[in-house]
Amino acid sequence: MPFVSAGQIIASLEYLRDHTHPFLIAILAAARAGVVVGEGDEDTVAFGGTNETALLKEFSSPVGRPDEAPLYVPFGNAQNKSRWRNEKKYAGSSLQQQRKQRPTVLVQHSDDNKRWRFVPGFEAAITARPKWFAGDLPISLVPIGVWFYRQREITGLAELAELVRTDFKVPQSLIDAGVFTSDVPPVLDSIPLADNAITDGDLFALLQQPPAKPMAEAVPTVTETPASHAQEWTSLAADALDDMDGLRGADRAARRALAALQAGMHVVLTGAPGTGKTSLAKVLFDRVGLPYTIAPATDQWTTFETIGGYFPQPGAGENLDFMPGIVVSAIEEERCLVIDELNRADIDKAFGELFTLLSGSPVSLPYRKRDGDSFKKLRIVWDAGTSDADVHEYVVPPWWRIIGTMNDADKASLKRLSLAFVRRFAFVPLEVPGQADYTAIITEAAAELPAGDVFDAVRDRLVALFATDAGGFKSIGFPIGPAIPLAMLRHTAAQIALTPDAVADALTSEVLTLYLVPQLQGRPDLHTKVLSLVQPHIGADEVAAFAHNLAVWTGFAQQ
Incomplete structure (x- = not known):
């Protein structure tokens, strides 16, 4: 009997990367644990991170896995991070947070956080906002089966969908609602099965590199926006802010900030000490699914800290090369930026050329970057596509934003914000809760x-x-x-x-x-x-x- 081939595994991982969301782990694990649709606490079933970890350990912990992070997560875009996860932290923090953020699908017992139920109508909640819960609908069960049953003898790819449906007790209502389908994606159907199962060594070697684009697709000449980042700010619905990780009284500020971010502005959250300004910034980025870096501003900041400058490179003797600063690094790594206590820095001195960038125009930097034996000019642009081989471009994604925080209590004693800076931001007050x-x-x-x-x-x-x-x-x-x-x-x-x-x-x-x-x-x-x-x-x-x-x-x- 045949087995799935290495090519089919690669294509399936690409499919799961481009068309699914990591929350599928919670949905599948809950269904497998017998979680049912119910109206109240009496309908809840024992379920939690242990079930999600068990799923990943059984199906997604291949031989050769790193000891410190043995779980391989194939669902959704990894946002330039490793797909290997620590078994004690991933389900207990990341997946738990995702469950709590989606109370229209899964909800806890009112007194026992280890018991859960599916919410009546959860299928409609998923189809109304598919990218927030599952991915691009309908999601084929076949690529999931290829990954989960990669070393099992099968009669054909269609058998894998039935294996997933049976083993994971996938509710028929999810099939009927169009969340899942048993159809075989054409790209998988076009790849032949293998006579033998993939070896552990070959599988682990395959996982060391990101899945390549299928041969039939044109290789882009510019960096594509990752699939999970394609969800623009405008696609984030207001109800995504109904639960803000315990931030009470921040609803008005959150919606004001979201409106500004959707309008293409950057934001500064202002307020009294301890009101949760940084926490709100994190919630906003987390809800839209964007990675971010947090940087505390200081009065020592210059353009070296924000834009970058020449610095000795490790292993290069006394050779200097351009080292990106906080802002340029965030752009290069495709990560948004939270700047804490923004007005502790002398903004005019620290931001320099970035004023032009924040207004939507490209910026040429007064540095060059080493490229082998030559050097390239540096530009920060909003749209890629330069034909100049002598230019290295840092491309700003359209969703990239800065959220700063500013403490009202001591703002008078800190650095004054110039009008050039102020007009590029929306200043949103975060009031003390009522x-x-x-x-x-x-x-x-x-x-x-x-x-x-x-x-x-x-x-x-x-x-x-x-x-x-x-x-x-x-x-x-x-x-x-x-x-x-x-x-x-x-x-x-x-x-x-x-x-x-x-x-x-x-x-x-x-x-x-x-x-x-x-x-x-x-x-x-x-x-x-x-x-x-x-x-x-x-x-x-x-x-x-x-x-x-x-x-x-x-x-x-x-x-």
């Missing part, structure tokens, strides 16, 4: 930590100071985001464990001194107001020490 959301954030986080009378007392005082609209820091015009009181909660729990006889007054004063007071650096105008707010929550014995530490940071001088 009282109800803020209180929920603190109380839900506290519920995950050891409870006790002292801990509960500190928690309640933090709610009063940070979350309430009247009588808290908001009332004096100094709102603080949730990240800071959440750090205080963790510190409180740790300190109680170290010091069992700790008291609430001293602990409240301690965490406020360690985490809040430094935020008031150079703000003598707020000294008296903050002290007045805090005093009732820390007890008379703590007031003098707290006031002294506060004055050190605010610069307040007692008259």
Whole structure:
């Protein structure tokens, strides 16, 4: 009996790369685990990362796999990363996050995160937004079968679709809805079967290189936009922001930022300390499926850090070559860019020629890049296709964006943003959550930590100071985001464990001194107001020490 051939494996991996999404692993693993369509908790079934890992270990962990990352993920575009994944991290983080981001397909038990159910009508949710859930519909089960059953004797390719349907209990409703098909892709049908199964050595060697384009296709002369990146910002629906990884109260800012990104603008998220500006930037890129790099700005930035410059190359003696900076590297690697605390840098000094690029025009750089024994001129362009063999082009993908963050609290003491820079960005304020959301954030986080009378007392005082609209820091015009009181909660729990006889007054004063007071650096105008707010929550014995530490940071001088 015949086996699938190496050519069919290559073509199948290409198909899975170009036409599917990694979330298919969750769908297949859930169906295989017996997860059913249900209305409530009583219909949930035990399922989770262990099932997804078991699937990958059984079907996608070939001989020769690296010990530290033994799982090979064939679905979707790898975004220039290795397809090999760590078995403890991939299902437990990446796939788990994907499941939580898609509650219209799979939803957890309300109290048990190890039990799941398919949502009634999940087939329609997939067909409404196929690229977000599965890929290009209908997805042929045959390439999945070629990869999964690559060393099994078969009678023909059509048999592989039936094997997948049977082994993975693929719901008939997904076939009927057009999510899956048993049809054999023509490119596979045109490749003959093999007399023998592919050897472990040949298979592992095949996996060391990205699958090549089929011979029948023209090889492009310019770099193509990866399939997963072809989902432009305009294709991201608003409901993709319904669940933002616990970012409460950020809905308005998220939708404003998304509108600006869809309009082709770059974005700066502004707001009080701890409001989740960087987290929101990550959510926006994650939801559209774009890779990104996070870079913290500093006042030492010049165009060397952002654009690049000449630098000695390892192993090249004293020879210099162009080394891309943060922005050019992000373009070259096809990764968007998050710049934290953007206004810590002198923007005019740091961005230089990039102002022209951000306005949509190409830029010629005053450097040359080594190419063998010669050097090429450097240009950053939005459209590839130069005919000049002496030019090396960095091509900016149409979806490439910068999202910066800027802390409102200390913006006056940092670098001024020039108008040339400002007009190229949309500045989106991320407000401190409203009282109800803020209180929920603190109380839900506290519920995950050891409870006790002292801990509960500190928690309640933090709610009063940070979350309430009247009588808290908001009332004096100094709102603080949730990240800071959440750090205080963790510190409180740790300190109680170290010091069992700790008291609430001293602990409240301690965490406020360690985490809040430094935020008031150079703000003598707020000294008296903050002290007045805090005093009732820390007890008379703590007031003098707290006031002294506060004055050190605010610069307040007692008259």
